[in-house]
Amino acid sequence: MSVHVQNSRMTTAKLRQMKANGEKIAMLTSYDFTLASLVDEAGIDMLLVGDSASNVVCGNQYTLPITVDEMIFLTKGVVRAAQHSLVVCDMPFGSYQVSEEEAVRNAIKILKESGCDAVKLEGGEEILPAIRHMIQAGVPVMGHLGLTPQSVNQFGGYGLRAKEDAEAEKLLHDAQLLDEAGCFSIVLEKIPAALAAKVTKAVSCPVIGIGAGNGCDGQVLVLHDMLGLNQGFKPKFLRHFASLAGEIKNAVGDYINAVKDSSFPSAEESY
Ligand code: KIV
Numbered sequence: 001m002s003v004h005v006q007n008s009r010m011t012t013a014k015l016r017q018m019k020a021n022g023e024k025i026a027m028l029t030s031y032d033f034t035l036a037s038l039v040d041e042a043g044i045d046m047l048l049v050g051d052s053a054s055n056v057v058c059g060n061q062y063t064l065p066i067t068v069d070e071m072i073f074l075t076k077g078v079v080r081a082a083q084h085s086l087v088v089c090d091m092p093f094g095s096y097q098v099s100e101e102e103a104v105r106n107a108i109k110i111l112k113e114s115g116c117d118a119v120k121l122e123g124g125e126e127i128l129p130a131i132r133h134m135i136q137a138g139v140p141v142m143g144h145l146g147l148t149p150q151s152v153n154q155f156g157g158y159g160l161r162a163k164e165d166a167e168a169e170k171l172l173h174d175a176q177l178l179d180e181a182g183c184f185s186i187v188l189e190k191i192p193a194a195l196a197a198k199v200t201k202a203v204s205c206p207v208i209g210i211g212a213g214n215g216c217d218g219q220v221l222v223l224h225d226m227l228g229l230n231q232g233f234k235p236k237f238l239r240h241f242a243s244l245a246g247e248i249k250n251a252v253g254d255y256i257n258a259v260k261d262s263s264f265p266s267a268e269e270s271y
Helices: 012-021 033-041 068-081 100-114 125-136 149-155 165-181 193-202 244-260
Strands: 025-029 046-049 086-090 118-122 141-146 185-189 207-210 218-221
Touching (some): 012 025, 033 046, 046 218, 068 100, 100 118, 100 125, 125 141, 141 165, 165 185, 193 207
Parallel strands (some): 025 046, 025 218, 086 118, 207 218
């Protein structure tokens, strides 16, 4: 008797097929088991354990301080939650820029210890040798171009990137290099929609946009932003699909009142 095991997990090959079919790809960040389980059950295609965890989880101003071990710790919980989606872990600042050898060593460490499916790293031609070595070593790599938050100190802020022709041309060239090197996907962050659409047509791998318009193969948002948990942050590209900050504060307020007026716990809630 033959046993047929159905593999319903997302793969890089399926993502390519989705691009070929014109089927949009939905990606969200996740940083813990409980929320990742809900997002996975809802049917997301890819979960990104972004180094935005540095801001969202740790409360840092920038993504720069988070470490490889901290990313691995968070990614393990997300991997345990992911029944269907493909899990990508961001390589943090400093883990792939020093040398190709160190980049490959860190990428392998992240894959082995966290159990994720792929890594993402920021940059184009400058980090191409590291990307080539990782792919040769069998590590699936997602690129990230445009606004790359690990370079915030070079950019001098989080403004729109590639507005001028020279930067737009470099971005298109970088995307083609990443595609030729074998990146399974590329994130484009905060660039003009027309440029993102041009890049999406010019490369064979799926392109995922954030603040890059509707011409990409898919979209990614930071989960806490789109759920309306992060009240102070509302850039033009962000849509709030829920307003959970208010709901959480109301629930916590109700709990505090119930404790203070002794209505919680009731007899039914007691042993
Ligand atoms: O770290 C992150 O959350 C990201 C996304 C914004 C793409 O890189």
